[in-house]
Amino acid sequence: MDLTSKETMHFVDAPFLRDLSFCLRFYTRLPIPALGGETDPHGTENGFERLTRAVRVLPLAGVLIGGFGAAVLLLTSWIGFGPWLAGPLSILALILATGGLHEDGLADCADGFAGGFSVARKLEIMRDSRLGTYGVLALILALWLRIAGLATIGEGSLVLAAFVLVAAAALSRTMALLPLSILPPARADGAGFNAGRPSPVIVIQAFGLAAAVGLLPLAAGASLLRVLFALAIALAAAYGLTRLAYTQIRGHTGDVAGAVQQIVEIVYLLCFAAG
Numbered sequence: 001m002d003l004t005s006k007e008t009m010h011f012v013d014a015p016f017l018r019d020l021s022f023c024l025r026f027y028t029r030l031p032i033p034a035l036g037g038e039t040d041p042h043g044t045e046n047g048f049e050r051l052t053r054a055v056r057v058l059p060l061a062g063v064l065i066g067g068f069g070a071a072v073l074l075l076t077s078w079i080g081f082g083p084w085l086a087g088p089l090s091i092l093a094l095i096l097a098t099g100g101l102h103e104d105g106l107a108d109c110a111d112g113f114a115g116g117f118s119v120a121r122k123l124e125i126m127r128d129s130r131l132g133t134y135g136v137l138a139l140i141l142a143l144w145l146r147i148a149g150l151a152t153i154g155e156g157s158l159v160l161a162a163f164v165l166v167a168a169a170a171l172s173r174t175m176a177l178l179p180l181s182i183l184p185p186a187r188a189d190g191a192g193f194n195a196g197r198p199s200p201v202i203v204i205q206a207f208g209l210a211a212a213v214g215l216l217p218l219a220a221g222a223s224l225l226r227v228l229f230a231l232a233i234a235l236a237a238a239y240g241l242t243r244l245a246y247t248q249i250r251g252h253t254g255d256v257a258g259a260v261q262q263i264v265e266i267v268y269l270l271c272f273a274a275g
Contacts, residue, residue: 020060052199054179083264111134112248149273153272180197186256238263
């Protein structure tokens with residue numbers, strides 16, 4: 001084996017790339033192939049333990065996910081669709097890529113928080129696979145706000161809309177770590193409990209990288225003040241929903257993380273859609 005091949009294998013075997021591929025497999029339905037050195041690429045063995053380490057590169061996984069939606073936005077615009085057609089197709093591409101993972105969490109939280117009168121009952125409703133009235137309404141509003149926000153930005157600049165979408169995908173998925181970091185699990189089982197609490201160092205690394213990605217709209221002509229305002233509002237929304245989860249169910253679940261992602265993505269888009 002020549003030197004170039006050895007260098008390439010060493011690069012592919014890097015923990016950084018393994019963490020990135022693991023995040024993409026966990027957060028999407030995309031067929032990510034196994035890399036060199038991965039004995040359990042789909043995370044069936046110690047999957048949640050691996051996730052708490054891998055989230056250090058979650059913002060970069062978010063960039064790739066958002067980039068998929070942005071590519072659909074630009075491609076459909078290039079073939080002649082206006083922002084109000086390209087925008088929905090872009091959001092649809094994101095949902096197909098992720099399997100509606102976060103949308104499901106938002107709907108479950110809406111049903112549980114609004115439909116239960118005790119912590120136990122709220123958690124019971126959130127675990128129920130059936131969708132209630134509050135969940136349906138939350139999904140409709142969330143989809144409309146994401147589509148309308150993206151299309152409104154696209155009416156002014158499609159390039160800015162693409163950059164904002166990429167930044168929103170990375171920032172929102174990283175902000176979803178907030179409830180896992182500062183709240184106890186609401187249940188003694190389930191995804192939220194199994195995921196555990198990522199270390200403060202890893203969370204700081206992820207948030208620092210996400211903040212840097214959140215500055216991407218500057219490259220498309222957005223003002224620094226607007227970008228900083230959007231970052232501040234996104235963090236406030238994530239913290240507000242985290243506090244709401246504590247008052248409602250005394251902790252976090254995987255659904256809470258999904259709801260945080262959706263809300264942060266919405267408010268970030270709306271900050272750039274505002275006149």
